Structures are given as C-alpha cells and as structure tokens.
Amino acid sequence: MKYLFDSPAVFRAIKENKIELLAGNGTLELARYDLGNIVWKDFILLRRISDQEAKLMMKAIKKTLSLMDIVRIAGSEEEILETARKLKITFYDASYAYFAKAKELSLVTEDLRLIKKISATINVSTLDDVK
Helix, strand or coil, rough: CCEECCHHHHHHHHCCCCCCCCCCEEECEEEHHHHHHHHHHHHHHCCCCCHHHHHHHHHHHHHHHHHEEEECCCHHHHHHHHHHHHHCCCCCHHHHHHHHHHHHCEEECCCCCHHHCCCCCCCCHHHHHHH
C-alpha cells in the first residue's frame, strides 16, 4: 500500500474509470458511508441520477472497495482528535491525515482546502498525481 485515498478521490476514480489506481491501496472504513451518501445525495436529494444509475454506482463502489485495504479507525480516536486540533481540521479529515502519516502513505484527496492545511506536515496529492 502506497496511497491512502479519501472518499472524494475514490469516487472520482470510479467515475473516471481509474479503479486500477485504487487496487492494493487503502482507504478508511469511513469511505463506505461517505460514498453511499454521495450516491444518495445525487439520487434522492438532487435527482441527478436514476434508480438504475444509483444501483450501478453502489455496485461499483462495493466492488472497488473490495480491491482496497480498508483501515479501521477504532483505537486511534485520541490520536485523531489530537491531529484535528493541531491541524485545525475536522475529525473526519484528521482521520485520513493521521493514518496517512502513521502508515507513511501519501494521502490522495480532491479537497484543495485540506491539501493547503496539511501539506506542510503530510504527504498529500490529488488523483491527477497518482500514477
């Protein structure tokens, strides 16, 4: 495992059919819920996608996550909270930042605000940088 992908980066990779970049790399268990919410929002709230498209997207997410190493946050809550405090970011973002640093991985995110806040202390990039 070389990269830790946050859920927006996973979602973008799926949409752009770049799943090979994800295989063998990691994400947090939180991603499953966040990815489900992204599909739910597009399907239920915004009505941007049909029932069939939502089901296909969920199937793609499930298959993609099965190719990835899923990192559990249980047991690291205090360290994540301290990371959030130090970097002045949310607990959610700090979860990714903490594990990227602890496991010496590059965090892949599409969140430019997060990149700006953590790039001085954590190796971070976007999907465009992953080869």
